[in-house]
Amino acid sequence: MKKIIILGSPGAGKSTFSFALAEKTGLPLYHLDKMFWREGWVNVSKDELDAQIKDVLRKDEWIIDGNYSRTIPMRLEKCDTVFYLDYPRLVCFFGVVRRVLGSLGKTRPDMAEGCPERFDLEFLQYTWKFRKKQRAGILALLEGANAEIHIFRSRKEAKRYLDGMEKV
Template sequence: MMKRVLVLGCPGSGKSTFSRKLNQKTALPICYLDRLLWNSDKTTVSRDVFNQRLAKELQKPTWIMDGNYSFSLTMCLLRCDTIFLLDYPTEVCLNGVRARIGKKRPDMPWIEEKEDPEFMNYIQTFKTDKLPKLRATLNRFPNKNQFVFHSRDEANKFLDRL
């Protein structure tokens, strides 16, 4: 049974949407890592403050942790029992980011008002630059329940079966 869940994937893949749907099925509380790191003025808190906030969340008995910062991944992996990796095509992720421009979101403390070229480049290179390292880290935790979805349809079918 899932008690502490980690939802990972490229920005724009729909981690927060998946987390909310999982919350509706399981009643596990959601913690958005972006909310722990970012201030509403688009600045970040110090690494110490972030780590303190994260440690407090990780001590809770149940959660859905939404997000994957490389600097906090191992801390989350040590405590979780289940991992969902949303490994979607790059274009799906780019379109996911474009679709949320101008919309208030529960996972971010501000509204994205325009496309950020640097962020879009990060998404375009995620599969080659970040995903191999993420997979290598996940491979160090074979005792965790791990699910990888390659489309939103796959993820939604899984959620429908819960």
């Protein structure tokens, strides 16, 4: 387990899980949100994002946190382990609400500098629809992956997994 991707709906806790996994494994952690966003919520081009991801994929060890569905196939090709946080819609929706309320106006550690947490109705709608619109596609990609796949259906399952790991 040296090349890991973390997938799941917004609000599932991908970043929280990835921080804990990085601490347990000692592997370097990369957040796709930090790659995609620039100060003031300006996104980079597809080519720039792809180049940044490919730079990470060339390394011997990594954890990559985030979906960015278009880039999942390139990451699946290079990873040896996938964690998919496949939680119910309400869990994820309220995860986003809790995150926004707890971090409003502050930049989270998994986000690019100059991108403070904000209330975004469009993002809440995306989160609400994520499971229905994205889940089947993600599961289909995982079926064909040549990697160890872990699918957690609850935060408790993910926590049990992390608690069972030995710290490196």
